[in-house]
Amino acid sequence: MYFNETHEAFRASVRRFIDREINPHMDEWEEKSVPLHDLFKKMGELGFLGIRYDPKYGGQGLDYWYETVLLEEAGHIRGFGVSTAIAVQTNMATPAIDAFGSEYLKDKYLRGAIAGDLVAAIAVTEPDAGSDVFAIKTRAVRKGDHYLLNGSKTYITNGTQADFLTLLAKTGDDGGYHSFGLFVVPTDLPGFVVSKKLDKLGLRSSDTAELFFDNVAVPVENLIGDEGEGFIYQMKQFQHERFTILPGVHVCVQDMIDMTVDYLKKRIVFGKPLITKQVLRHRLAGWLMKNECLKQLTYHIVRMKMDGRDVTREISMGKLFAGQLIAEVASGCLQMFGGMGFMNETLISRYFRDSRIMSIGAGADEVMYEIIARLEGF
Ligand SMILES: Cc1cc2nc3c(=O)[nH]c(=O)nc-3n(C[C@H](O)[C@H](O)[C@H](O)COP(=O)(O)OP(=O)(O)OC[C@H]3O[C@@H](n4cnc5c(N)ncnc54)[C@H](O)[C@@H]3O)c2cc1C
The missing domain is CATH 1.20.140.10 (Butyryl-CoA Dehydrogenase, subunit A, domain 3)
Structure with a gap:
């Protein structure tokens, strides 16, 4: 009724991949977390990580029905830790780069995430700010050609393995909801520390981390869209995440x-x-x-x-x-x-x-x- 033969062929290829490359490993990954670079490289080669994204950056340029097929099939994974890790890569950390990012950010980070060469994480939550996103304290202060980033984030999925974070920080105090920036933060910058891998009740195949930023110099070109609009971008990105x-x-x-x-x-x-x-x-x-x-x-x-x-x-x-x-x-x-x-x-x-x-x-x-x-x- 909703899906045609092409959707069903795509569904069959995703299911085959899950049956061969994911489910046989789930017990092992529940013990020690899924190896994301390995898994995402394989998924990237099959085009599973960029279904809706522009072919210019390696995406498939397909529509929401195909995305739904992938997400439905991920529901057959024998544990939500791996499906969550995949959803972070495809629907939580990259939609804002796609929608509002510069050519440079799309070419480097969106392309890398779609190919499975780069592991992405979304970093919004902090020890003192979860439901109340407006209360985050991590701050990015402009100093010439970079922003100095200070603060911490917690419960970050893919956090110990990520190559970059899509991170929300305060850039000012006076603009209300227009006082935030959304940044692409590479995790190899000096001052970035994974302070703790967190032990959880469930999602045990997914790695979840507490992160710390001590004067991390983030290049200005890593700001997504306009300074001050990060909160709005993140609210839009949340719709992809929740779906x-x-x-x-x-x-x-x-x-x-x-x-x-x-x-x-x-x-x-x-x-x-x-x-x-x-x-x-x-x-x-x-x-x-x-x-x-x-x-x-x-x-x-x-x-x-x-x-x-x-x-x-x-x-x-x-x-x-x-x-x-x-x-x-x-x-x-x-x-x-x-x-x-x-x-x-x-x-x-x-x-x-x-x-x-x-x-x-x-x-x-x-x-x-x-x-x-x-x-x-x-
Ligand atoms: C396994 C796991 C993975 C996660 N991955 C990520 C990630 O990758 N990136 C990221 O940024 N975050 C991540 N999170 C964080 C997650 O989004 C937050 O835990 C969530 O938003 C809730 O925030 P909190 O934990 O601070 O709870 P709090 O905001 O402290 O809320 C505590 C409780 O109070 C309730 N509450 C809050 N406000 C109200 C209100 N006005 N009225 C009534 N009740 C209220 C909440 O619903 C909740 O039940 C993850 C969390 C977990 C547990």
């Missing part, structure tokens, strides 16, 4: 339900397969109903994007709904597996740990509620 969650979640919810149904068919309790218990069947059917709503909202958003319409309201609703649904289904499916669900050897236990981030990262649920309320005018 990435929807296609992967509806696919993963379906996978979790499928694997649970398989288990319930085999598990005999009180003399009968558990799948015969009406209370469990109805719960599963209810999740399928909600998941269909999420899927249709996802496609509605893609149609709106293709039409060039503002999707802030719908993406905020979708991100909120997806985060709550996946946590509900992961927890509920784990319950149906019983003790087996609590064992690390059972994939549902990883999904249970990983799903919790979806209501926190990329703007927590409470932030999404607030955006929706504000857009509705109350």
Whole structure:
């Protein structure tokens, strides 16, 4: 209905790649993080990292439907750490360079990210500023041909392996939302330190870091767009980031339900397969109903994007709904597996740990509620 033969051929090639190059390694990568340079180089060679981007910089120049196919297939990865790392590269750290960056930034950093030669990270959150992005303290002060960058960032995905960060910093005090700059910060500059690799409940295949900047001299040409407009650019970039969650979640919810149904068919309790218990069947059917709503909202958003319409309201609703649904289904499916669900050897236990981030990262649920309320005018 939404995807033609070419989309499906593309889907098959992404799925093959995930089956061969990602899923067989997931247990190992959960122990010691995914090697991003290696993985991204392979993905770059297949054109998976620049689907929507301009062919001039190595992109595929395709539309949002193809991007949705990639994100849906990433939902089959057996752990959200790797799909998150990929989404950072394609939809979180590079859209602003594509939309507002200079020819120099696109040629060097967007091209490098699309090819998989450079690993990207997005650096917004700080120890004292997460939901309240306006409260960030990291500062970039112009000194001749560079900005001196001082401050720290935390919870940065891909942080220990990144070659560059797309980083939000304050450039002034008086301009309200127009007092920020968005910069491309290469991580080989003196004064940049990965202060800590963080230990997490879930997303264990992804590396997450605390970063520190001590008088890092960032060349002025690494400023994205106009000084003072960084906050606005980042708010726009957040829409690409939040959308990435929807296609992967509806696919993963379906996978979790499928694997649970398989288990319930085999598990005999009180003399009968558990799948015969009406209370469990109805719960599963209810999740399928909600998941269909999420899927249709996802496609509605893609149609709106293709039409060039503002999707802030719908993406905020979708991100909120997806985060709550996946946590509900992961927890509920784990319950149906019983003790087996609590064992690390059972994939549902990883999904249970990983799903919790979806209501926190990329703007927590409470932030999404607030955006929706504000857009509705109350
Ligand atoms: C694994 C992981 C990876 C991440 N990756 C990145 C990354 O790559 N780059 C990056 O920049 N950031 C990243 N983040 C940060 C993430 O975006 C923030 O954690 C998130 O925005 C929430 O900010 P916070 O943790 O500071 O929580 P806080 O802002 O301290 O909020 C704490 C709680 O209070 C709630 N709250 C906040 N304001 C209100 C309000 N007005 N009313 C009611 N409740 C409220 C929040 O919703 C939340 O539940 C990552 C986080 C994690 C855990």
